[in-house]
Amino acid sequence: MFQLYSAWADGPEYITQCSIRPENKFTYKFNVTKQEGTLWWHAHASVVRATVHGAIIIQPRSGRFPFPKPYKEVPIILGDWYDGNVEEIIQKELETGDKIPSDAFTINGFPGDLFNCSKNRTFLFWPSLI
Numbered sequence: 001m002f003q004l005y006s007a008w009a010d011g012p013e014y015i016t017q018c019s020i021r022p023e024n025k026f027t028y029k030f031n032v033t034k035q036e037g038t039l040w041w042h043a044h045a046s047v048v049r050a051t052v053h054g055a056i057i058i059q060p061r062s063g064r065f066p067f068p069k070p071y072k073e074v075p076i077i078l079g080d081w082y083d084g085n086v087e088e089i090i091q092k093e094l095e096t097g098d099k100i101p102s103d104a105f106t107i108n109g110f111p112g113d114l115f116n117c118s119k120n121r122t123f124l125f126w127p128s129l130i
Helices: 046-050 086-096
Strands: 037-042 053-058 078-081 104-107
Touching: none
Parallel strands: none
Antiparallel strands: 037 053, 078 104
């Protein structure tokens, strides 16, 4: 995504902007002129960069799609899940130079059904349930 006139707000904390203090909020206004599609965003602050992410969906202003309009849209967000202190994992990676694999992958924030703690907490997608 091209952040026209707002690149100052995209970057690591204390480099391009201050972090958002607990119990506060920040409204991020940016221009998406001549852009459309599904994009991925993620946090840049400390350990939240490992787990705070999501989709930005920019639909055509005209309402016209270059394909038949879908019946339903369901964003699918894939991610990693670490069973441990992310700061310690990052420090170990820096010390050893090795990439430490995540303990599970997630779909819309939920680990798959093969992970030992997720038997009742998995993301289900059935078109008939939507």
